[in-house]
Amino acid sequence: MSELLLQLEGVHTHIGQYHILQGVDLAVPKGGITVLLGRNGAGKTTTLRTIMGLWHASRGTVRFAGGDITQSPTPEIACAGIAYVPETMSIFSDLTVRENLFLAARGVKSADQMDEARLEWIFGFFGALKKFWNQPAGTLSGGQKQMVAIARAIVEPRKLLLIDEPTKGLAPAIIQGMIAAFRELKQTETILLVEQNFSFVSALGDSVAVMDGGRIVHSGSMAELTEDRDLQHKLLGLSLDTHQ
């Protein structure tokens, strides 16, 4: 079994009076893409936000690279090597693409000091960013904004990327481009990917966990879930055929 990078044990998260995560156990191995699936309201986004420290677990532990980050503040978690791409993308629309990436490059003091080789690597799969380098990010299309959000997460090497529904609202042609980008990304990065688009993640995922009612109800390999239509029906209420 490959080394575990992230491990959640019995994690409970409350938001106000609501008890959202009700004992999440999740293991993310180092390398490749772990997919977190589940219906709306199952707790996927809350899981990512809890890992990131944006909401703190009321019980349980979150361990990352051997250390306990359960109650760590968000900036500390980010500095430990976790990057977050929220569902809303949360790009800084008043800032240019360049400035968005510059802020994410914590190690440099000026935008000119950003690692050019790494930027070229990013431009390799998100070519539009090069074209719109000095445009305010708010003027870009939805797909381009998603590229900025992901590029921001990988502008410097990170140990783990948390990516929440990157295909949401995107046109099929752009999603195909995203698949190619993620295929390349997973060669070097570890990704925990939340998605509802099963056809997208089935082409990419290495391992999978399925959430329901604030708990993980299934975990295993993506290949196993892709092949087992009964299991898909049981866990997700869909099959690959009906969700192309």
Add this chain to the structure above:
Amino acid sequence: MTTIATVAAQDSALPKLRVDILPLLLVPVLALAMLPLVGSFPTWVTLTVAGLAMGMMVFMMASGLTLIFGLMDVLNFGHGAFVSVGAFTATLVLLPMKGWVEADSILLNLSVLGLAIVLAMLVTGMLGWAFERIIIRPVYGLHLKQILITMGGMIVAEQLIHVIWGAEQIPLQLPTTFRGAFIIGDAALEKYRLIAVGVGLTVFVTMFLVLNRTKVGLLIRAGVENGEMVEALGYRIRRLFVGVFMAGSALAGLGGVMWGLYKETLTAAIGGEITVLVFIVIIIGGLGSVGGCFIGAMLVALVANYAGFLAPKVALVSDILLMVTVLLWRPQGLYPVAKR
């Protein structure tokens, strides 16, 4: 390999950005539209310069508040306290160093004004640090409590000023070389107003450069838009909060010094009196927008000056009417800041 520099050079081939220039045109259009109504060119020049000078001073006081609201989501109704404290702190320099104030030397006059400004900004900056820790920090995210506690803070500050400096008005003398006016043709341009314009422009340009050319400035702009994401990138936004609060308070202190010298008389209520105007300015400009705040301050001051000359009775409500008109046109203000 294509470098980033060449990428930037390729931008010339990109479609031009749509720059929202309408709000920028408001100030010159308003000024020019008033010329036939005022009738006399020299009077119009005098009114316009007076309006711009007042606008610059209001901008100094309002710019910090708009950043504090935009970044920290804090409704600081106690901002006027920093104006008052700044103005009164200046007396600690201006009154004992009366010789420098009265000297007919621009060097000594500028030195004494500079010292007063530095001391006022230091005191109000430190006071801002304490205010944020003691009064603001417990009420982050609680707007009603923020309003109540910051108004309470302002009342306490005013009373403390009474305790320290007494309840009497304190006359504040303009340095000798700042008094009087330049006469150009038939127009009289008061020297101190021109100095206020210079100081205001310096503050605006400095803020513009910091916010656009430095990483801290970009973080502040990003934090105004989405503080949570700034934290997720690994930056401690609480430290930014404290820094911005201190800077905003120090700017209010600077505004207080300039405003106090403009009024030439100090009372503890000097900050409270200007607070309403400052809030009108930041609402007109768009909460969190420094550029909008600058234009808003110019508009408010010019309208007040023109209305005071043309229709003194309307002048009492001219700022409110201006705010209503702007908000009917742009409900989020002239330059709304994108929020999450």
